[in-house]
Amino acid sequence: xxxxxxSADTFARLCRARDRLREVHDRTLTIDEVARDASMSPFQFIxxxxxxxxxxxxxxxxxxxxxxxRELLALGGHSVTDVCMEVGFSSLGSFSDxxxxxxxxxxxxxxxxxxxMVTVPGMLPTTLFPGCLxxxxxxxxxxxxxxxxAPVTLDA
Amino acid sequence: MKIKLTSVMVDDQAKALKxxxxxxxxxxxxxxxxxIYRWITVVSTExxxxxxxxxxPNGNPVGKAFQDGLLKQGIPAAAFEVDDIDAEYRRxxxxxxxxxxxxxxxxPVTIAVCADTCGNLIQLYQxxxx
Numbered sequence: 302x303x304x305x306x307x308s309a310d311t312f313a314r315l316c317r318a319r320d321r322l323r324e325v326h327d328r329t330l331t332i333d334e335v336a337r338d339a340s341m342s343p344f345q346f347i348x349x350x351x352x353x354x355x356x357x358x359x360x361x362x363x364x365x366x367x368x369x370x371r372e373l374l375a376l377g378g379h380s381v382t383d384v385c386m387e388v389g390f391s392s393l394g395s396f397s398d399x400x401x402x403x404x405x406x407x408x409x410x411x412x413x414x415x416x417x418m419v420t421v422p423g424m425l426p427t428t429l430f431p432g433c434l435x436x437x438x439x440x441x442x443x444x445x446x447x448x449x450x451a452p453v454t455l456d457a
Numbered sequence: 458m459k460i461k462l463t464s465v466m467v468d469d470q471a472k473a474l475k476x477x478x479x480x481x482x483x484x485x486x487x488x489x490x491x492x493i494y495r496w497i498t499v500v501s502t503e504x505x506x507x508x509x510x511x512x513x514p515n516g517n518p519v520g521k522a523f524q525d526g527l528l529k530q531g532i533p534a535a536a537f538e539v540d541d542i543d544a545e546y547r548r549x550x551x552x553x554x555x556x557x558x559x560x561x562x563x564x565p566v567t568i569a570v571c572a573d574t575c576g577n578l579i580q581l582y583q584x585x586x587x
Contacts, residue, residue, distance in 0.1 A: 306556040309531070316529050352555045355472050355574030364469075372518065405493060429493065430517040434464060437511075440489040440496030 307353070314339040315353055318346070322362040325369045328389040332358050366390070367403045374408055375415035375425050381408045462498070464511035465535045466524045467575035470495050473512040476574050480552050481537070483510065504538070515576065524576050531557065533570055533580035542567045542583035 307315075318339040321330065335358060336346035350358050366388040373384045382393055385408075390396035401407045406414065418426035467473035474497055477483050483499035486509055494516065498509035515521045527534055539545040542560045546569050550556065557578060558570040565585035573579050 306559045309557070312531070312557050313529075349555075352553060353572045353574070354576065355469070355476065425517070434462075434511065434513065436491045436494055436496045436513070439491045440487070443489050443491065 307349070311349070312353075314341070315350060318350065318358070319354065319361065322358055323365045325362075325366045325388045328391065363399065364403070367400060370396075370400060370408065371404065371411065371415075371429070372425065374412040375419065375429055376423065377412075377416045377419065381412065384408065461507060462509050462511060463535070464513045465573070465575075465577055465579075466515040466520050467512050467573075467577070468515055468521075468524075469575060470497055470512055470514055473497070473573070473575045474499075477510070477512060480549065480554060481573075501537075503540075510535075512575075528576060528578060531570075531578065534573075534577035536580040536582055539581050539583055542569055542581060545569075545581060 318335050321327075321335050321338065324330070332347070333343050336343045339346055341349065347357055350361070354361060356364065370384050370388045373379050373387060374381070379387070381397070385393050385396040388396075390399075397407050397409075400411070404411055415426060415429055418429060420426070465473075474485065474488070477499050478485055483501050485497070486500045487496055487498045489496040494514045497512040499512065500506050500509055513520075515524050524534065546556070546560050549571060554571050556569060556571045558568065560567050560569040560581075560583075567583045569581045570578050571581065
């Protein structure tokens with residue numbers, strides 16, 4: 302726990318570091334390099350980043366890769382192998398395993414599932430990429446079904 | 458027409474529910490799975506118990522860009538009122554919460570800003586004592 306609030310300068314460096322960790326195709330970038338660019342020791346960087354953003358830099362980068370993979374798969378036009386490479390993985394097996402753990406289904410199934418929902422080419426389906434408050438109607442419909450004792454099926 | 462629901466976008470709903478209940482001290486009102494996301498709302502035991510705050514996934518790239526833009530400019534995504542901002546500041550700090558601004562009087566209001574660990578800055582404010 303730091304004694305004083307995070308300075309504007311440290312905050313800006315943490316935000317820049319976070320942006321770098323989002324550059325998913327740069328697979329050679331190490332956490333130590335990002336820490337160095339943020340003018341912190343790796344230990345200090347990991348501690349501050351985690352306190353601020355709730356994930357370690359490593360966890361954050363993995364999630365950024367999975368998020369980008371989800372977008373690319375949903376947009377269609379990319380094979381699972383293309384997407385795997387694009388988001389910085391070199392092994393299709395480890396990409397698929399990680400994706401399945403985080404998303405709940407393997408990338409190939411997710412791609413089929415997502416593409417079936419796309420109504421306007423090039424637009425992400427809002428069920429999978431919800432915007433403001435779009436989940437509410439579905440949530441209340443599920444509540445109502447539960448109240449009526451009906452089995453609940455998920456639409457995504 | 459009523460104002461009964463507001464929301465903050467969060468990068469991870471499970472992490473957000475944990476932080477907003479265990480650290481901020483709100484109480485879970487709804488938690489309904491909707492596809493790969495959840496409809497989660499929390500309420501405050503100190504305020505109007507029927508006013509809900511939805512912890513919305515920032516799943517849409519546009520939402521993510523908006524959330525990120527606010528954060529980088531240091532703009533809080535939401536503001537919560539507290540009775541004793543110095544006590545709240547000490548309490549949250551002891552739980553590991555990171556502040557970008559310690560309680561600072563700004564005219565009649567005292568303001569502090571902290572990170573919610575879900576990609577947002579949150580403003581805490583103590584209004585003038587009446």
